[in-house]
Amino acid sequence: MAGQYCLGIDAGGTFTDFLCLDTGPRPTLRVYKTLSTPAAPEQAILQGIRAMGLMPALAAGELQIVHGSTVATNATLEGKLAKTVFVSNKGFGDLLSLARQTRPRLYALEFAPIAPPVPREYCLETGGRLAADGAVLEPLTEADVEQLVQQISALQPAAVAINLLFSFLDDRFEVALEKALQKSAPALLISRSSKVLPVYKEYERGIATWLNAALGPVVSGYLSRLQAELSGTPLQIMQSNGETIAAEEAAHAAVHLLLSGPAGGLTAMRFLGRQITQEQIISFDMGGTSTDVALLDGAISTTTEGYIDRFPIGVPMVDMHTIGAGGGSIAYVDSGGLLQVGPRSAGASPGPACYGSGGQEATVTDANLVLGRLVADEELAGELVIDRTLAFQAVGRLAAKLDMTAEETALGIVNIANEHMAKAIRMMSVNRGYDPTQFLLASFGGAGGLHVCAIADAMQMQRAIVPAYGGVLSALGMLVADRGRQFSRTIGMEVSRIDPSELEAQFEELAQLGREELLREGLKASGMEVRRSADMRYRGQSYTLNVPFTKIADAVAEFHLLHGKRYGYSLSVTTELVNICVNVVYPQPPLVLPERPAAAACNIMRQGEVYGEEASAKIVQRAQLVPGQRVAGPAIVCEYAATTFVASGWTAQLDRWGNLLLSL
Numbered sequence: 001m002a003g004q005y006c007l008g009i010d011a012g013g014t015f016t017d018f019l020c021l022d023t024g025p026r027p028t029l030r031v032y033k034t035l036s037t038p039a040a041p042e043q044a045i046l047q048g049i050r051a052m053g054l055m056p057a058l059a060a061g062e063l064q065i066v067h068g069s070t071v072a073t074n075a076t077l078e079g080k081l082a083k084t085v086f087v088s089n090k091g092f093g094d095l096l097s098l099a100r101q102t103r104p105r106l107y108a109l110e111f112a113p114i115a116p117p118v119p120r121e122y123c124l125e126t127g128g129r130l131a132a133d134g135a136v137l138e139p140l141t142e143a144d145v146e147q148l149v150q151q152i153s154a155l156q157p158a159a160v161a162i163n164l165l166f167s168f169l170d171d172r173f174e175v176a177l178e179k180a181l182q183k184s185a186p187a188l189l190i191s192r193s194s195k196v197l198p199v200y201k202e203y204e205r206g207i208a209t210w211l212n213a214a215l216g217p218v219v220s221g222y223l224s225r226l227q228a229e230l231s232g233t234p235l236q237i238m239q240s241n242g243e244t245i246a247a248e249e250a251a252h253a254a255v256h257l258l259l260s261g262p263a264g265g266l267t268a269m270r271f272l273g274r275q276i277t278q279e280q281i282i283s284f285d286m287g288g289t290s291t292d293v294a295l296l297d298g299a300i301s302t303t304t305e306g307y308i309d310r311f312p313i314g315v316p317m318v319d320m321h322t323i324g325a326g327g328g329s330i331a332y333v334d335s336g337g338l339l340q341v342g343p344r345s346a347g348a349s350p351g352p353a354c355y356g357s358g359g360q361e362a363t364v365t366d367a368n369l370v371l372g373r374l375v376a377d378e379e380l381a382g383e384l385v386i387d388r389t390l391a392f393q394a395v396g397r398l399a400a401k402l403d404m405t406a407e408e409t410a411l412g413i414v415n416i417a418n419e420h421m422a423k424a425i426r427m428m429s430v431n432r433g434y435d436p437t438q439f440l441l442a443s444f445g446g447a448g449g450l451h452v453c454a455i456a457d458a459m460q461m462q463r464a465i466v467p468a469y470g471g472v473l474s475a476l477g478m479l480v481a482d483r484g485r486q487f488s489r490t491i492g493m494e495v496s497r498i499d500p501s502e503l504e505a506q507f508e509e510l511a512q513l514g515r516e517e518l519l520r521e522g523l524k525a526s527g528m529e530v531r532r533s534a535d536m537r538y539r540g541q542s543y544t545l546n547v548p549f550t551k552i553a554d555a556v557a558e559f560h561l562l563h564g565k566r567y568g569y570s571l572s573v574t575t576e577l578v579n580i581c582v583n584v585v586y587p588q589p590p591l592v593l594p595e596r597p598a599a600a601a602c603n604i605m606r607q608g609e610v611y612g613e614e615a616s617a618k619i620v621q622r623a624q625l626v627p628g629q630r631v632a633g634p635a636i637v638c639e640y641a642a643t644t645f646v647a648s649g650w651t652a653q654l655d656r657w658g659n660l661l662l663s664l
Helices: 041-051 055-059 071-078 142-155 172-184 202-229 247-257 260-275 364-371 388-402 406-428 452-458 470-480 500-519 552-567
Strands: 005-011 015-022 028-035 063-069 084-089 123-126 136-138 159-162 189-192 235-238 244-246 280-286 291-297 306-308 311-313 320-323 329-333 339-345 440-444 463-466 483-494 529-538 545-548 575-586 606-608 617-621 630-632 635-638 643-646 651-654 660-663
Touching: 005 041, 005 260, 005 470, 015 041, 015 470, 028 041, 028 470, 041 055, 041 063, 041 202, 063 260, 063 470, 071 202, 071 247, 071 260, 071 306, 084 142, 084 202, 123 142, 142 172, 159 172, 159 202, 172 189, 189 202, 189 247, 202 235, 202 247, 202 311, 235 247, 235 260, 235 470, 244 247, 244 483, 260 280, 260 291, 260 320, 260 440, 260 470, 280 406, 291 406, 320 406, 329 364, 329 388, 329 406, 339 406, 364 388, 364 406, 388 406, 406 452, 440 452, 440 470, 452 463, 452 643, 452 660, 483 500, 500 529, 500 575, 529 552, 545 552, 552 575, 630 635, 643 651
Parallel strands: 005 063, 063 235, 084 123, 084 159, 159 189, 280 440, 440 463, 617 635
Antiparallel strands: 005 015, 015 028, 235 244, 280 291, 291 320, 306 311, 329 339, 463 660, 483 575, 529 545, 529 575, 606 617, 630 651, 635 643, 651 660
């Protein structure tokens, strides 16, 4: 990575995390954490750069930044999207509104009306219809094009999404519309499905194309403001699949940024697994707003069946499950008198009650403080000072409703949050045929270490790790991520009917697209790697499994094995190759983390009381521990960006990189 300083930034819902690598003769890493500024995320970023003393490096052009952001995610969840026209074939203007005709909940026969993604007046219809075999059913005439241009000119949208039927077989009509619109309105952001997601399933393809268009101006505006403040500093943006893209290209690939931040954490876990020679890892990233759970079995898994809110996202993204359980998750008593936690969060403003910023409702962070698992007088990220009295008051108001003590209520809050996370881990492991006891549990994020032992106990796992820099691990992931592009195309044929030479040509065509995009970023073709995979299924199935692809016979064999592992059986029926997928990657130079120096064991520990623990807990600074030193629970390991609670029966030991290894 060029530049004397490399800065990874993860802008989350509650905190913005920074990890700076000084690439001088003796590489060093520094971390910083500050409260996010959701209304203008660039403000927190600039504040962090100033606080880390990096303004001179910024001015001298010696700083390179890789950034993961929630801008696209938040805009989607909050409905703050650009005014977008959706173009489809005649008779299909309601395609996005009709969706898949599924109920939000299976047994809820009545439910509130669901607003369509695009208002009816912005759904336009035109000619240029293809059949399922690519034959032209209705031509695209000059009159059709002229009429559409006039309609869009009258509506004055910020973006246009073009989604014609079966355009993944032949894109000429979509390309013709794109050229005509570019000529009439050069500033208009245009997204066409044959470029964004050239695969079957017109609804999913339409949603991806619409989101790509509607998010484009939002992402472009944010990145333009940020780049203006950064004075031309090189800026890469993390994509949802765990690879980065140049900021200049990101606005035209906005739908690929929806899991930008969480992907950074998983990329860092892959890097960490290689460092400690551990390939099987279950990770949970617990921040202030949510928890992201993922499983690594030698590599990062991606999926094209992910969702953001109610919208299917057909582009590749890291395969993880996200729940509304974070340090800021709000606890409440429901109408039936039961204690509930989340998914609503106190966020960065006002934050948990103990922050003293006006929050009145009890959160998971307040509960941990009441229990004594958080230490009030320790230095926290973002220059926070937490107030145990405010936490007791907030939890106490809930306790009064439940006729319980504040401590009992706080323990209930933490236990409920833990069960939410354990359920998510079961979904990603047991439900997919994996035995979690064969995996290492990895906890990171600012709040993860407080819950790691309890979650490991719930999953009957006897090993866990809280990585070095765990409070800002997603920011580390930004620095170790490769640059890359992913492309897919629908084939939709039985494997016995596929011509290998034609298939090879299609794989190579997608690979060339990836190479060309990376070449535009100034990268050398000689350093690029091409990775192939295929989405496969048994004939008659609706869903696919993605397997590596070298040749057809090997892919079929791999599919049978994976299907048996995932669902408990495999079949001897016809197999179909649905989509081909190509990932063109430009690997980053390996990052070598500094090792902790050997020294005498630290014996400077004070005592603290933790509710529910018979013995007093040892309180120790993580920075004072030395490699090989063991600390038996109950113990609280404090650090700048996070806190780890080591429960009774567990032992913590520091390795040579500063990772905290936990074992029963």
